Amino acid sequence: MSADDSKVRKSAAEWQEQLTPEQFYVLRQSGTERPGTGPHLNNYEHGRYDCAGCGQPLFLSDTKFDAGCGWPS
Template identity: 55%
Template structure:
């Protein structure tokens, strides 16, 4: 279980007042208010090193670098998550049906998952993730 510098448990029960204190304004907007960074601006969009992508809110491991691929969409793309790390929710905002993905531990907004786009990946899925929602930890 992740904790803040002050030893506060970080999960779905964490009060918004705590998130506002520990996250930057941009992280709070994306992770807690379901915002989206502009396409092509995220630090992990064209980043392909060995390691693990963890939730920027609570530190839960979400994606392995082996599942990251270049989709050309302007955001980091993964074809699969670490089992049990990501939850899916139907999102009907903006007059369309999408599937939102969130951190299973803290509920932080990651982005959306799309299926059947024809990418040559084992799952035929594209997890379109905001760079701000994750932190990369290099393989040791």
């Protein structure tokens, strides 16, 4: 299987139906949330962070750290 075969292919309207307006801006329009404002900044629950678009795992909570930039890393 090629890398292109694993891509999630949806129309903009389908993405907008699935994602919140902020998620759509960040994930589909190369936007960023303002530093220090994201819902995960002060979230210390143990678990796994998954992509809001495709559901693939991104990282585990025990690898999260404060990079000092205003976004969880």
